[in-house]
Amino acid sequence: MKKVGLVSVRNYNYGSILQAYALQQELFAAGIDNELIYYKKRNVVKQALRIFNLPLLMAKTKDVWRVIEGKTNPKLKPIISGRNRAFSNFLKDNFVFTPCLSGKKQLVDYTKKFDAFILGSDQVWNPMLLGGDYYTLTWVDSRRPKVTYASSFGVSEIPASQVKKTKEYLSRFSMISVREKQGAEIVEKLTGKKAEVCCDPTVLTDRKRWDELSGACPFVSEKYIFCYFIGNNPSQREFAKKLAQKTDCKILAVKHIDEYIKSDDDFGNIDYLEVGPKEFVNFIRYATYVCTDSFHGTIFSIMYNKTFFTFKRFSDSQKSSMNSRVKNILSIVGLSNRLFENSITPDAALAYQVDWSDVNKRLNDFRKSSREYFERAVKCLKGAQE
Structure with a gap:
């Protein structure tokens, strides 16, 4: 049985890591052998192109000096160091990762081993954080099943400048579930598809x-x-x-x-x-x-x-x-x-x-209805493995 590729947020953020952990554990419990894809961030050229993402630029410009000050603040240095150690140890002890994949070519080449993909929760589709196309899964062969579980836009509406792109990548998924009803409204408005609202993976798990x-x-x-x-x-x-x-x-x-x-x-x-x-x-x-x-x-x-x-x-x-x-x-x-x-x-x-x-x-009612979707998604993933 080949593995399924799990695409989820991997940064040192409590919610991001806990929901990814919960989803991977639920997949294992359902008999889905999977790896969380360890993809190194986009290259310098792609980072530079983000400058032209106006919503991102407006949101981040006012924060940049606070970020710089935070990273160099002597009061925060021991906190940052200690927290990084704690996160690093947690990831090492509790996740099954792919090797570190640096750049799009390594990502595409390694993930050819996966017969299907599942996109996890958290703000993977936030217009201000989307940057490259990693969380859109447009780098995955269109013939391979791609499902989402409780994915989130993080906002109530998509900027006009990103509507076309959002519509295109959403249309490539075999099954879509979102974390908020506002997300379901976005999916239906842009694609005509019904997206189910599911609980965060941290709630899905017992x-x-x-x-x-x-x-x-x-x-x-x-x-x-x-x-x-x-x-x-x-x-x-x-x-x-x-x-x-x-x-x-x-x-x-x-x-x-x-x-x-x-x-x-x-x-x-x-x-x-x-x-x-x-x-x-x-x-x-x-x-x-x-x-x-x-x-x-x-x-x-x-x-x-x-x-x-x-x-x-x-x-x-x-x-x-x-x-x-x-x-x-x-x-x-x-x-x-x-x-x-x-x-x-x-x-x-x-x-x-x-x-x-x-x-x-x-x-519990929300968890039950979400599990019904999750079980259907698992069948879709297993179908690709057979």
Whole structure:
């Protein structure tokens, strides 16, 4: 039996790695021998061409100095070093990869061994992050089956300049499922095809897997609020500080290290340097409260029935806003009231009650319908292997 090629995000981001891990494990459990393709980023020429991607340019120009400052900030250097070690060890211990494939020729030549391909979840089709054509799978022979599982655009609409390209690559997939209903609307509008809305792979897999991965004991013994903010809104950190004072908790802050965020200076009073994906899940599992603007921070908080407070990372008026993915999952499980405005106070936020039995039922129903699609996708992949 030949292997299936798994295409997914591989960067050192908690959500990206955890969803890729979950999907690969689910494929193995379904009898699909697969490798996660280890593709080295596009060459210098392709990187230069991204300068002419106007949406990307507008989104990234204002961040570039924060990125440079973050990578050179002496306060962040030990955090970056420790986190890189934790991620590297996690990937080495928990994934089956192809060899490192550098450049399009190596990618195409090596992946001829695969009879079929599955494109994973996360923001693989985000117009601002698409850059080259890796996640479009246009480099794959059109005769080989290509399916997607819970792939995400990350936005509610495609820029006019990318509509034609998006329509073309979507039409090449044998089966399409997306992570958000907004994504299903995009697919139907551009191709006329129905795309099923499926849960993130981290939800598709059984919670028992996360219990085993994260360990039976908390890594931090004190009562704490777990904070994971990717955006740079100071008022959200202030909310967490006020909540800590009110509840007599400490703050365990996992800081976003892709760029320098001034409001993260001296934020949090529990230090933990080597925070990889395993630690991320453990911290949420055993937290007293969770404050986040992260999709996967929200997902794991729901799965572990935590008292959590999710904030918007973007203004809803921004065309590049990625709020839709958080709104979508909260709506599905009946927790739309857990997406808070920055002006909320801890007292007001704590007043919101959650019926976890109802939430868990809704989440299980979503998982069940998603598994039905996944099983059909597995049949498609196995058909290609026979």
